[in-house]
Amino acid sequence: MGRLRDEVFCPLVEDPIRERKAVFTHKLRGLATACVDYLRIARQSAVRVTAERSKLRSAILDERVRGEVIDDELTLAAKRVSADFSKNLWPQFDDVIGPLQYRLAEELRVDMREWRGHLGRQTRHFEDWLRGKLTTELAKVTPSGAQLARQLLEEAEVRFRRIVDAFRDRLARNVTQALNLSLSPLAWTVHVPEVIAPDPALSKTVDTSWAMLWWAIPMPLFGWFFHWHFLGLVPWEVDKNVRRLFGGWCEAFENAVENLREQALTGVRVEIATLNEVLDRQSDEVPLIEDAIRCLEAGLAGACAP
Known part of the structure; x- marks a missing residue:
């Protein structure tokens, strides 16, 4: 109980603005991570030919989802x-x-x-x-x-x-x-x-x-x-x-x-x-996708830095 008070409740009372900022940063980090995952899927799909992309879509978005x-x-x-x-x-x-x-x-x-x-x-x-x-x-x-x-x-x-x-x-x-x-x-x-x-x-x-x-x-x-x-x-x-x-x-x-x-x-x-x-991304979009991934990963690295 003492640890819970010292590590959770006391920081909330003493510095609520900092704690709200930490919550916001955590949510933003989660959203950025999800964006990176989607962009990686887009990159993998973009390098495939049309027929392969169709098979990929069927494999990912199957009947169960x-x-x-x-x-x-x-x-x-x-x-x-x-x-x-x-x-x-x-x-x-x-x-x-x-x-x-x-x-x-x-x-x-x-x-x-x-x-x-x-x-x-x-x-x-x-x-x-x-x-x-x-x-x-x-x-x-x-x-x-x-x-x-x-x-x-x-x-x-x-x-x-x-x-x-x-x-x-x-x-x-x-x-x-x-x-x-x-x-x-x-x-x-x-x-x-x-x-x-x-x-x-x-x-x-x-x-x-x-x-x-x-x-x-x-x-x-x-x-x-x-x-x-x-x-x-x-x-x-x-x-x-x-x-x-x-x-x-x-x-x-x-x-x-x-x-x-x-x-x-x-x-x-x-x-x-x-x-x-x-999954609709084309091969000519790969450079843009990779730039976006690098940008987000750099932002995540900065957010995680002490």
């Missing part, structure tokens, strides 16, 4: 983690529905005894009451969705990273077998998106034609009927909004997973496109 194959692997992983999210989240939401329906109905039964005014006023009162209650109650359920979303997004990132790493391993192996050259690993930088839960949405509680006739309905005589109608709406609104919130969570999570999948697939496609590009 096709973008469509990696896309299928990423899609399957995304579907599995989304299914896990739905399967694990629904029981937590389902357990809420019955008790919440009963409790809100009992609270409404008591509160409605104090309501006064015409049908339009009492309808608005009920809608505001129910919206406030549902917003409060559903806010208590939301943290379970947020916690599970964070956990499974991390799992999705791990799964995607394994697929991308396996793709790069196969690609590097092909390069080594075809050209006896190495292909430096590149770090997959991922931005994990935020999952935002939806708000509850209430349907109309009274038919429009009835609402327009509020002035003609004597509530002292018929108020019991509409209060009974309001009570009957509570179970429906609770069930609908809990299910809608669950569906909103699933949709938001699937969108976040798809965002991660697209980031991974974009990295794969860029790498394949880059290799396609370097």
Whole structure:
């Protein structure tokens, strides 16, 4: 622990600018090393005749590293983690529905005894009451969705990273077998998106034609009927909004997973496109390629110097 404090934490606190510069230099060195590897592949390809270059491309970019194959692997992983999210989240939401329906109905039964005014006023009162209650109650359920979303997004990132790493391993192996050259690993930088839960949405509680006739309905005589109608709406609104919130969570999570999948697939496609590009180099480009290699190697030597 003392060594960790002295060698890692203390330098960060004492000289954060120097440490940020060191991190930047490390990343730049990794990128330059990868560029040198690609240029060496380009040089080896450029000295070959057209027929040999075609065979070389087929050997390096074989069926195992096709973008469509990696896309299928990423899609399957995304579907599995989304299914896990739905399967694990629904029981937590389902357990809420019955008790919440009963409790809100009992609270409404008591509160409605104090309501006064015409049908339009009492309808608005009920809608505001129910919206406030549902917003409060559903806010208590939301943290379970947020916690599970964070956990499974991390799992999705791990799964995607394994697929991308396996793709790069196969690609590097092909390069080594075809050209006896190495292909430096590149770090997959991922931005994990935020999952935002939806708000509850209430349907109309009274038919429009009835609402327009509020002035003609004597509530002292018929108020019991509409209060009974309001009570009957509570179970429906609770069930609908809990299910809608669950569906909103699933949709938001699937969108976040798809965002991660697209980031991974974009990295794969860029790498394949880059290799396609370097394998197209012609023999007259060899001097330029060698100059670029020397320049980068000199820069790397300078960066590594104490």
